[in-house]
Amino acid sequence: MKGFPEGFLWGGATAANQYEGAWNEGGKGISTADVITSGSHTVPRRLTYKNVKTGETGSISAFGPNTKIPEDCIPAVIEGEYYPSHVATDFYHRYKEDIGYMAEMGFKTFRLSINWARIFPNGDDVEPNEEGLKFYDAVFDECLKYGIEPLVTLSHYETPLNLTIKYGGWSNRKCIDFFERYAKTVFKRYSGKVKYWLTFNEINIMEFAPFIAGGLADPSPQNRAQAAHNQFVASAKAVKAAHEINPEMKVGQMLAYQPSYAYTCDPDDQLLVMELSKNTLFYADVQTGGKYPAYRLKKYEREGIVLDTEPEDFELLEKYPADFLSFSCYGSSTFTTHKDVDQGNGNFVFGVKNPYLETNEWGWATDKNCLRIALNTLYERYHKPLWIVENGIGWDDKKEEDGSIHDSYRIDYLRKNISSMRDAVNLDGVELMGYTMWGCIDLVSAGTGEMKKRYGFVYVDRDDKGNGTLERTKKDSFYWYKKVIATNGADLE
Numbered sequence: 001m002k003g004f005p006e007g008f009l010w011g012g013a014t015a016a017n018q019y020e021g022a023w024n025e026g027g028k029g030i031s032t033a034d035v036i037t038s039g040s041h042t043v044p045r046r047l048t049y050k051n052v053k054t055g056e057t058g059s060i061s062a063f064g065p066n067t068k069i070p071e072d073c074i075p076a077v078i079e080g081e082y083y084p085s086h087v088a089t090d091f092y093h094r095y096k097e098d099i100g101y102m103a104e105m106g107f108k109t110f111r112l113s114i115n116w117a118r119i120f121p122n123g124d125d126v127e128p129n130e131e132g133l134k135f136y137d138a139v140f141d142e143c144l145k146y147g148i149e150p151l152v153t154l155s156h157y158e159t160p161l162n163l164t165i166k167y168g169g170w171s172n173r174k175c176i177d178f179f180e181r182y183a184k185t186v187f188k189r190y191s192g193k194v195k196y197w198l199t200f201n202e203i204n205i206m207e208f209a210p211f212i213a214g215g216l217a218d219p220s221p222q223n224r225a226q227a228a229h230n231q232f233v234a235s236a237k238a239v240k241a242a243h244e245i246n247p248e249m250k251v252g253q254m255l256a257y258q259p260s261y262a263y264t265c266d267p268d269d270q271l272l273v274m275e276l277s278k279n280t281l282f283y284a285d286v287q288t289g290g291k292y293p294a295y296r297l298k299k300y301e302r303e304g305i306v307l308d309t310e311p312e313d314f315e316l317l318e319k320y321p322a323d324f325l326s327f328s329c330y331g332s333s334t335f336t337t338h339k340d341v342d343q344g345n346g347n348f349v350f351g352v353k354n355p356y357l358e359t360n361e362w363g364w365a366t367d368k369n370c371l372r373i374a375l376n377t378l379y380e381r382y383h384k385p386l387w388i389v390e391n392g393i394g395w396d397d398k399k400e401e402d403g404s405i406h407d408s409y410r411i412d413y414l415r416k417n418i419s420s421m422r423d424a425v426n427l428d429g430v431e432l433m434g435y436t437m438w439g440c441i442d443l444v445s446a447g448t449g450e451m452k453k454r455y456g457f458v459y460v461d462r463d464d465k466g467n468g469t470l471e472r473t474k475k476d477s478f479y480w481y482k483k484v485i486a487t488n489g490a491d492l493e
């Protein structure tokens with residue numbers, strides 16, 4: 001079987017708040033992720049806060065479009081609560097060991113995020129934190145030692161908490177300037193070490209989880225639209241700055257994407273899928289396509305949303321779109337207008353259950369065609385290089401008595417997905433830069449805060465309550481992925 005083109009970037013992906021830990025070390029400030037508790041498949045993660053007048057504490061669901069911080073309250077770390085980001089799986093202290101595993105698998109690239117609050121602890125500081133900068137210098141040097149190209153996300157579901165408290169988060173235009181300063185700082189510092197950058201992880205999640213995606217204190221539709229606009233402008237400014245600082249640098253968009261299927265051939269179901277798909281594609285139409293699409297402007301008009309814009313915003317968007325489009329894709333979603341179908345039982349986070357797909361414990365499905373469909377859809381629409389920067393399956397892996405971990409279900413999922421992406425490249429001619437499997441070393445789940453929803457090729461001894469030695473163990477999938485990389489995707493058996 002034909003593999004992937006020469007130079008294809010195989011690797012794995014992580015995010016600082018789910019992996020790094022050391023939440024209050026090295027001069028790091030508190031980020032929005034640090035005030036979110038753990039949860040489970042059935043119990044939502046909570047955002048904790050305290051009332052600045054009475055000192056009383058409380059919490060609300062951290063995910064969802066309605067996470068609004070009550071009046072007189074600020075998000076805060078509360079004693080007695082458990083916050084998984086605080087230690088996570090300790091990459092901060094174990095990066096050499098972990099990058100060693102990546103090198104052993106033959107990684108060509110490693111996607112990680114810089115924790116913004118490690119560089120600018122309050123977000124609005126004038127000077128960066130040198131200790132934070134030094135940490136990432138060491139991490140990038142370690143990657144380069146093995147010929148691993150870093151792929152760096154600037155903001156992965158974390159905003160310095162002070163920006164939420166003082167400015168209300170990304171709905172405030174001031175965040176554009178703070179982000180620009182941060183982006184320029186790291187572009188200059190790591191020029192020559194980091195070539196590939198991503199601005200905002202899953203920017204379209206602003207629609208569904210505005211506290212997570214934009215640190216929004218008030219998630220009104222107006223604020224969400226404004227926050228997305230501000231991130232678009234910030235992204236364009238980052239592209240401009242990167243190209244000026246080092247023309248070799250490429251800055252990509254990062255979109256949460258999943259093919260959407262209609263449950264029936266009822267035209268109403270088709271229309272629903274079209275409408276829902278636009279809610280996702282809008283974000284790429286602007287950030288990668290360079291223009292606000294008419295359908296979104298019409299929607300804003302209908303809903304009475306008026307964006308606060310500067311005259312140069314639209315010129316910036318058009319002149320500095322993303323260089324490439326990266327996306328996460330774990331499976332597909334199925335939707336229907338038919339009320340007799342159980343609406344809350346989707347194969348993924350959204351939609352209804354697709355009877356043709358098998359699922360894991362969390363309801364996430366293996367769809368053997370989803371990457372090919374996703375890649376074709378996005379390539380036909382944007383004609384820009386693509387990069388799959390997240391794909392994988394969470395599983396409650398069990399360690400055998402002899403220490404081995406037989407994750408055949410993960411190998412099965414990855415085999416189907418990589419085969420689907422190989423078809424998109426070899427049969428359809430899609431331009432694909434690389435593939436980074438999500439959570440290559442076990443880390444905290446973003447959606448549930450659990451450790452037991454594991455994705456990695458390497459197991460980390462830590463449980464949902466924070467117990468465990470943090471010791472690393474290779475799973476069966478480790479050796480399988482090593483072979484996949486060695487054969488450049490030709491051998492998936």
Ligand code: BG6
Nearest residue numbers: 015201202328394445446447448
């Ligand atoms: C993506 C996020 O949505 O999905 C990651 O970018 C996240 O941060 C991943 O971890 C998997 O989701 P979960 O909820 O299983 O961790």
